[in-house]
Amino acid sequence: MELNAVLLLVDLQNDFCPGGALQIPEGDRVIGPVNRLLRWAVTSGLPVLATRDWHPSMTGHFTKFGGIWPVHCVQGTPGAAFHPGLLLPEGAVVLSKGTDPERDGYSAFEAATADGRVLRELLDGIGAHRLYIAGLATDYCVRTTVLEALREGFSVTVLTDAVAGVDRTPGASARALAEVERGGARLMTVDDLLREE
Ligand code: VGL
Ligand code: ZN
Numbered sequence: 001m002e003l004n005a006v007l008l009l010v011d012l013q014n015d016f017c018p019g020g021a022l023q024i025p026e027g028d029r030v031i032g033p034v035n036r037l038l039r040w041a042v043t044s045g046l047p048v049l050a051t052r053d054w055h056p057s058m059t060g061h062f063t064k065f066g067g068i069w070p071v072h073c074v075q076g077t078p079g080a081a082f083h084p085g086l087l088l089p090e091g092a093v094v095l096s097k098g099t100d101p102e103r104d105g106y107s108a109f110e111a112a113t114a115d116g117r118v119l120r121e122l123l124d125g126i127g128a129h130r131l132y133i134a135g136l137a138t139d140y141c142v143r144t145t146v147l148e149a150l151r152e153g154f155s156v157t158v159l160t161d162a163v164a165g166v167d168r169t170p171g172a173s174a175r176a177l178a179e180v181e182r183g184g185a186r187l188m189t190v191d192d193l194l195r196e197e
Pocket of ligand 1 (some may be wrong): 013053069106135136138139140141142
């Protein structure tokens with residue numbers, strides 16, 4: 001395992017899982033692989049950062065205010081809570097994104113802790129060079145986050161069985177993975193990663 005790496009989990013929330021307001025058909029399929037990643041991270045001493053989509057009730061992100069999404073992940077609602085099966089370890093740092101009503105807030109680099117620390121600040125504080133990324137949705141927040149991380153000079157590994165996508169247009173998630181790979185991200189399964197360590 002590389003030193004100076006972090007596990008970054010993106011938006012593993014009820015509203016993105018079956019039964020949620022913006023359900024990803026198999027959103028909850030990633031919970032098992034993500035929990036294996038979490039055990040690995042804790043054992044290896046990797047810091048765990050978890051973003052959550054955390055919208056105000058009125059935001060241009062929602063269809064009724066001109067956006068493209070149904071109402072989802074409204075701050076403090078059950079749909080915005082992390083999936084109950086997600087075993088976030090003690091010490092995991094939670095960052096909220098999508099809080100600005102004028103922005104979609106897809107990138108985890110727009111996320112901040114309750115006391116106002118942004119992702120970049122935390123990564124710099126840790127001295128992180130590599131980000132292991134998993135979560136939802138492959139074709140939106142995961143894609144945007146990975147592309148921004150690559151632009152910012154981080155090495156990125158995406159765990160392909162620990163991400164799932166919205167696929168508003170068929171194949172969008174597969175295209176997003178191909179795009180981030182072309183951009184320099186490493187794609188692997190959780191099994192590949194745990195075998196390698
Ligand atoms: C997301 C659509 C709308 C995401 C957030 O987390 O990928 N997708 N809001
Ligand atoms: Zn959202």
